[in-house]
Amino acid sequence: GQQLNQSPQSMFIQEGEDVSMNCTSSSIFNTWLWYKQDPGEGPVLLIALYKAGELTSNGRLTAQFGITRKDSFLNISASIPSDVGIYFCAGQPTSGSARQLTFGSGTQLTVLP
């Protein structure tokens, strides 16, 4: 089955620093999504990418859909305390009647004051 490798597994950064995390897949996806999950809550969509090579921003967040369609990265600039949480990448396959998402294992982000 499809596998998503998300890295790093965890990050400890100082407030104000930039953050970068990425996901790679063994298979092609036609959609990449980035979610943030706070404790006790469901994942919240941050950015959606629908075309290979697409670069999309949402405030301090920027994500890119890799040209090979097998990878994506998320950058967070000038981190703030409320950026703390778990970030997940998710890919949607190119075929099949169901459009289920395959999730990465998550990146736990800690922002130190």
Place this chain on the structure above:
Amino acid sequence: DAGVTQSPTHLIKTRGQHVTLRCSPISGHKSVSWYQQVLGQGPQFIFQYYEKEERGRGNFPDRFSARQFPNYSSELNVNALLLGDSALYLCASSFGPGAANYGYTFGSGTRLTVV
């Protein structure tokens, strides 16, 4: 506007019991998907329903079943509960079966503990 509503929020069951989890999608959304999230991992796909028909099933045993009602709400049923079924069960709502129109919107989940 109400988001995705899941009930109950927390549940404790004994091994061997049966459980029913419920989900109400965002108004106008016709697709509901269920995911299981074990502590420390990303969500794993269980089922997707669109227009009351099953569109996909993940790698879960037959003890797991689901259905979607005419009002597009959905139930996830799990029989013969095992300790390993303890997890956060997430419902995701979307207009159609794909992740177009800004992806899937998740509810806050039902935390199931099997003892």
